[in-house]
Amino acid sequence: MAKETTVSLPAPELNAYVSSPSGPRAKETTFREWVVDNQIGISMTIFSMLLALHNLYPSLRPYTQPFFELSYYDAAGDYYVQGWDDVYFVFSVVLALNAVRAIAMDWILYPFARSAGLKRKGCIRFAEQGWQTIYYSGIWALGLYLWKNSYYWWDFSALWDEWPARPLSGLMKWYLLVELGFLIQQIFVIHIEEQRKDHYQMLSHHIITSVLLSSAYVYGFYNVSNVVLCLMDVVDFLLPFAKILKYLGFMNACNVAFGVFMATWVLTRHYLYNVLWWSIYQNVPDRMAYGCYSRATGELISEDGYPRSFGYLFTPFQDLNGPILHEQHDQGLSVVWFRLIARIAYGVVCGNDAEDVRSDEEDEVENDEAAPNAPVLLAAKEGVSVPPIANDVATGPDHRRTNGSGSVRARGRGRGRVPFDQSDRKALLGRIGCDKPT
Known part of the structure; x- marks a missing residue:
């Protein structure tokens, strides 16, 4: 019978690793990673519960119908x-x-x-x-x-x-x-x-x-x-x-x-x-x-309906059917x-925060054979920002982030920011993914 070995870890590492009697330490899944891995299941479970309540209990339909219509x-x-x-x-x-x-x-x-x-x-x-x-x-x-x-x-x-x-x-x-x-x-x-x-x-x-x-x-x-x-x-x-x-x-x-x-x-x-x-x-x-307008008819009912104060701006949030001031x-x-x-x-x-703006807080070493669910761990709407793609070439794969379950982290003291030269046309094209300008 194999004897289990207890490993003493510093306090910050207690939640990150667990001892294993049959192999090396395995990284414990955090709550955030669990949510990412189960996004589809969580969303569909909540939808299924609402649909079940809506169809099985007609008396609850006035409360569940706004979720679907x-x-x-x-x-x-x-x-x-x-x-x-x-x-x-x-x-x-x-x-x-x-x-x-x-x-x-x-x-x-x-x-x-x-x-x-x-x-x-x-x-x-x-x-x-x-x-x-x-x-x-x-x-x-x-x-x-x-x-x-x-x-x-x-x-x-x-x-x-x-x-x-x-x-x-x-x-x-x-x-x-x-x-x-x-x-x-x-x-x-x-x-x-x-x-x-x-x-x-x-x-x-x-x-x-x-x-x-x-x-x-x-x-x-x-x-x-x-x-x-x-x-x-x-x-x-x-x-x-x-x-x-x-x-x-x-x-x-x-x-x-x-x-x-x-x-x-x-x-x-x-x-x-x-x-x-x-x-x-x-x-x-x-x-x-x-002046002051009626929300029901859209007609002007008063040229000075409310006191002239900043508080009137919140009146429509308090009463959607009440008057509104312009x-x-x-x-x-x-x-x-x-x-x-x-x-x-x-x-x-324009690059005020343009040094690798969409990378992680820390550098990581990635494993190319990570789990196929990796994209969901990384993706987020970028709004109007321009994510750096040229930095992938400049820093190499060993210094870029990965969120996949197969990643191997190498944490460093510095954040490894790469300055971006606004005057460099090739760097500008590289940041949006066109690093070979014609």
Whole structure:
């Protein structure tokens, strides 16, 4: 009979390793890694429980139905309005996206990358960028369809005509709630993956964007949200698509895709978005009279309905059916929100935190034969940041991160940051995956 040997470990190592009578020490799975490995099962289990309650107990359907269907439908007018039950639908969206993302990355994108001859690290990156391309291209196409078939197509001044009327179509409501659910799901993702150097920048980006979109939804700025999301989402799938071309070895196509990305970025985020921002000053005073409006009818009921204080901004959150005020302060708040988002986007993209911005807190040595569920351990929405791909070549595989269960860690004292020269064109192309410029 083999005799078990007890190994004394320092306190920080007690939760990381366990003794084994038949082999070397094995790394114990942490709670975070367990959640990552069981994302599909957790999401599907919760969905199954809700469906069981919904079908087996009819008396509970008023409480379970908001998880599966859009709420607040007016059959007489054939439209929807917003309400607090929409929170349950957003919760379901978060669960669904989490499961779909894990399935797409683990079962489709990662195996496809393997069959294309990519090594494990390349498969992980391919799966990350592939999921972003799938989601953003689909949601952008839907948003563009809604914008194209609206009365405000390429007419920013018309965005302010029907405010603050609450009715919206079912497709528009679904679109906005899915976008909000995706942002919240990304907050969850960056907490279950191993922390990266830009963790807090991306966390603040997702939180601020979620607050802005939910506030616009409560205030009834559906049309503005639709246009802004269309302008933002288009570049969020063009950049990952360029990286996918690089991973597959189509370098000339990658260069062309990156050029399209840069041109689209300038057009949408530096021109059209500024035109929309300028419309607040140019068109809002003429199209939206200052005063207090009725949420039910959208009519102006008073030119000075509330005390002039900052507290009135939170009134729509307290009573969705109550009156809503429009004052000059609203425009100032819109400018503040715009500046916050623009500064975050500019800082991440232009390299203020550009030294290997999406790598781990610590360097690691990777094993190329890691488990195939590795991509889910790494992936997270990058917002407007540009992940470094050139650093994979500069530092070599022995200094890059891995999240797979087969990784072998080599922890060092330093963080191993690699400075990024903004004047180096080749380095710039390398950061987005096009390290062979034409």
